[in-house]
Structures are given as structure tokens and as C-alpha cells.
Amino acid sequence: MNAITSASAIRTVHVPLGERAYDILIGPGLIVRAGAEIASRLKGRKAAVITDENVAPLYLKALVASLDEAGIASAAVVLPAGEKTKSFEHLITACDKVLEARVERNDYVIALGGGVIGDLSGFAAGIVRRGVRFVQVPTSLLSQVDSSVGGKTGINSRHGKNLIGVFHQPDLVLADTDVLNSLSAREFRAGYAEVAKYGLIDKPDFFAWLEANWKAVFAGGSARIEAIAASCQAKADVVVADERENGQRALLNLGHTFGHALEAATAYDSSRLVHGEGVSIGMVLAHEFSARMNLASPDDARRVERHLKEVGLPTRMSDIPGELPPAETLMDAIAQDKKVKSGKLTFILTRGVGQSFVADDVPASEVISFLQEKHA
């Protein structure tokens, strides 16, 4: 009875990538039904589950039991939590575990965790035997709406974040919305920044819907599932049009160039700033910079800031606790960002809410002046 009730509440987003097409299931109870969902769709009967020390105590047992019940033998590896896990060291551990579990091409690597675990596990799945199947069970709002769609995987290097990786699409994503109830308010808000981003990129109606319904999204239930499904659908649309990021996929970086610079400026200290918060401030900056360049009305920037502030997200550099380095240092971080092409600055700018575009030759001098003003 419970299962039937749950199943009827499930939303499915199909990502039509030809022979790499896959489904994202969104709704309650998906971890306890994971084995059945996988077994009914895919052929492999062996899995390596990769998770972290925070998530394992909460959900690993239920996931493994569900796999067992469906006749899928699994081995698990529990890695440290946090961004530092996206390293060659832990990638090697993960690959070794996958091989030890004798996972063959049609078997699975299952990522149980947030973006860090998803990125690392997807990379391992992409390189063991030159690619085995990959199932994602994202356990944060951010990973449900962002990293579970699109196939970008990777680890960090001393030269920068996500500089080593592959494109490897998942075969199935199970976004269990029950797990979101265990997130802190701050974590949920940080994930919400990426939800709002999809409205700001090219879905003005979705942004307006969020302005009207954000309280229901935060409360849980069907509005939350709807917001997650709309976000996955929005990201899927962009990815399908440009899987390998040769052009329009860069739109997904709205707010991220400024955001990454702020993350670097705070040394990735999550007590000061987490990724979604950087994106929130970055999106406001992108709208303000677009207004400064006479591309958009300042009213749009004000509207974006109003909404993000209302849900409790930081929207200004001064909202970040502690000292920030000078504007010039932020600029250096921007120039080192991988989105810099042949010396020119590429930014995602906007003509208004839901009208973002890729700007290929933004003058560095304008960006510095802007940062100096904002920083003061």
C-alpha cells in the first residue's frame, strides 16, 4: 500500500541523449526501492556503492538491503566527506574497490551522496574497464538538481577544481526527496540557489513561480518535487542541446564565475561560504554587472536579489563573514578559472530575468572596476 502510494508520487524526467538516454526518478521512498527500480530497468547484478562518512550511517544500510532483495550483490566503500575527497588518492581507492567487486561493463557503480561523491563515483565509473554503468542516488538538494544531470564527473587538481574528469552519463538517477528532510536549513537554501538559477537562465515563468511558491518548496511535499523536476528538466534541456559544452551549456555557469572566485577567496571554508551561497551572490553580481554594461535593467538585479534574500541566501560580498581579499585577487581567480578561453574573459550575462547569454569577450578592465565598486 505504501509502495503504491509512493510510486504514484514519483515524477520522471527523461534525458534524451540517444544511446546515452536515461531517466531521473524524483520522489519519496526511492532509496528503499532502489534495488527494485534498478533491477526492473537494467541488467547487471553486481554493484559497488561509493558513499561518504556522513551519508553512510543514514542510508547505506537501507540501500544495500534493497539491492540484496533485488538480487544485486554489492560491496561498499565509505570515503571521507568533503571537497578534499575529489582527489586522485580517493579515486584510486574507489577504482580499486570497483574492480575488487568484479563489476563488469553492465554492472554498476552506485553513488550514494552529494556532489562530491557523485563527481568522484561517476569518474570511477567512467574509467574502470573504460566505462561501467553508473547509478546516482543524490542525497542533497544541490546534487539532485545539479550534479545528477549532465554527466560531468571529475576531481580537483592543485591547478584548480574539476580539472580532471570525463563526461560519463548515468544510466539511472534516483532522487529520493525523503532525504532532503535531514538537510540543515543552510544546506537546503544553498541547493535552492541552483533551483532559482534555472529560472534565471531561460525560464522566467519558473522564476516567477518560485517567487510565489518558495515557501511550499521549502516546506516539502508536491511543490518541492515539482521544483526539483522542473530544475532537472531545465538542466536536461541545456545538456541535450550541448552535451560536451561547446557552446550553450556554458549558460549553466550563470553566477559561477563570480561564485567560484568567492569560494577560492574564502579558501573553500564552508563555515564562511558554501558553493550554493557563492552562486547566489554570483547571480546577483552577474545581473548587476549586466546592468552596468547597459545590457539589462537594474530592476532585474534588484528583483533577483530580493528573492534570494527573502529565502535567506547571501546576496552581497559583504554578507560573507570575515575579510575578503582585494578586488585584484578576485580578478586573478576569475582569470584562472577554466572558462577563460585564449586570454579572453567569458561570462554568462543577462538581458533580464530568464534571458541569460554567453558573452565571449568581456573586457577585464570593466570586471575589475565593477569588483572594486562592489568590494568597497
Added chain:
Amino acid sequence: MNAITSASAIRTVHVPLGERAYDILIGPGLIVRAGAEIASRLKGRKAAVITDENVAPLYLKALVASLDEAGIASAAVVLPAGEKTKSFEHLITACDKVLEARVERNDYVIALGGGVIGDLSGFAAGIVRRGVRFVQVPTSLLSQVDSSVGGKTGINSRHGKNLIGVFHQPDLVLADTDVLNSLSAREFRAGYAEVAKYGLIDKPDFFAWLEANWKAVFAGGSARIEAIAASCQAKADVVVADERENGQRALLNLGHTFGHALEAATAYDSSRLVHGEGVSIGMVLAHEFSARMNLASPDDARRVERHLKEVGLPTRMSDIPGELPPAETLMDAIAQDKKVKSGKLTFILTRGVGQSFVADDVPASEVISFLQEKHA
């Protein structure tokens, strides 16, 4: 004048893989012309050259000078020579060097060396920034006819060879036939085993041509270029039909299942057995085993052995210096080979010269009996 003469001697094999299509140039003088060939075809102006301690003293200076002349800035990393270099340790070094050289997506990783350097460099090129361009300058006969075609890259794991890697096609292959003059007779013969393999797979006319012309191929000149071009073309045909090895690409493993087991049995000690020699013995065994299974005439096995022996290749297990482990140990190595699917043994068998096929359910008991007979 020299350049014109050389250019006219160049053969081009086109590998038509859609948006991953590329050319293989085969002929003399290609290293000293590498910069010009790359610059005339591709856009990037930065390169990281990956090579090894044996090859660097011979060709690195000429390659770098040629890149310089063409306006391509390069940094080089020189790794130890040998199979052990196909490890995470050296992959990390290579990736770091590529990032340090600020190689962006349209710039290059250039592999200057044999199969080990090609496999490792291709893997690095496939994962830095989720894929940068890749140019191969293969310096052994084996790598010119085998590893430079097909896009398989990778490193070894304690669980087996080539278990970690990606498919990453090169953008250009420059097979300079001048470098083959510096190979030892043994190295050249080992590469020739793979040349003969293409005839045995599905080109009986090519095998007959080799039987008649092998001395000219060994002597150098146009027959050698012709044999290399025919080999690259043969491999390209198979790869184009099945890029990700879901079926017919497995034909390229003719002789390799037995060959890998013999390599493992000699602990990859190249003083006893190198890869091409293992393939030579393995191809004879595959033909003999096919005859034993009443699939082919024993005359074909005798014909194959006669030719490989004539060129100076080992054709029997007893040709390997030193003791071999018992047949059961060889069988274990075969069963652990990654080509084993769901417990069944997959072999490349044959109905005669140039008539190989993928056999999916070869009884293990037959293989053991056969190995026991051959071993005695």
C-alpha cells in the same frame, strides 16, 4: 626539395569516426615535419609532449624544434620506459604537466613513444579538462600498426592490465617510418606479429601478400609503408564498425587471450617474451585450437606457423626461454582476462586464414585439455 620528396612518399589512412574522424599519416620524415603537419590541420598553439627515457634522447629535440618552428609552444615530460609506467603514479605526473603547460581544450597532448607512452598519454589527454586534443607520434612498429588506431587508452591495475582508462580518439597520428630503422630486429619482428594478425583476422589476400613480400617489409622502403598503411586501414575498418567494443571489435584480440596468459606466465619479463611474441604464439594456438574444435583445417595452422617462424617469431610455448607454469595456471590467467563475460569463455577462433570470428561460449574443459597437450 627533400620536403617535397618526403611528402610525396606519405600515405594517409582516414579513420571515419564522425566528429571524431582523424587522419593517420605514414611515411619518412614526419617527426621533423610534425609542427607543420599539426599547425596546418589543427588550431591549438600549446602542447605537452609526453615521452620516455629511451625515446627522448633520440627524437624529442627534433620534435620540439619542429613545434617551435610552427609556433606551437611545448613543455615535455620524460617518464621511465616500460610497462610499469602505465600506473596511476605516472598518470598523475602526466596530468599535472599538461595542466602546468596550460593546455586548453583545443591544445594538444602529444605522445612520443611506443604503446606504453601512447596508452598513458591518451588517457591523460582524455581526462584533463574532460578531454583535450591528442596527437600520437608512435615510435615502434607495434604502436604504429596497433595502439595508434582505435582510441583505447589506459593504465594497469593490480587486478589486471588496461583495466582503467577511457576511449579517446587521437586528432592526428604521425607514423614516421624513419624511426623504425632504430628498432632492434626483435622489436621489429614483435610489431610484425600484429601486422600479420590483420591478414589472419579477415584479409586473406593481405596475409598472402605478406608471405610473398615480408623480406621487403623488413628491409624498409615502400613495401614497409604499404604494410603499415594496410594494417592501420584494417584496424580502422574494425574500429569504425564497433568503436566501443560491443561486438566485432573483439576480433582484434586474435591471439591475445593465449598471448596475455603467456605474458602473465612470464611475469611480463621482456627478456623472455614481449607482447608481439606472445601474440605470435597465441595466433598459432588459436588456429590449432580451432582445428582441434573441427572449425578449421590443421593446414591453416601449419601455414600460419610456417610464416611466423620464417620471419623469426616464436610460434610455440617451448620457444619461450625458461620454465612455464602448468597448464592450469595458464588457464587461471585466461579466466581472469577481462574478456571473460559472466563466467563464459570468449575466444577469437577461426575457420581458416582470414576467417576469424568471435566465439562466445568456448568450454573451459576443452581449453584446459588443449593447453595440457601443447604444454607437454
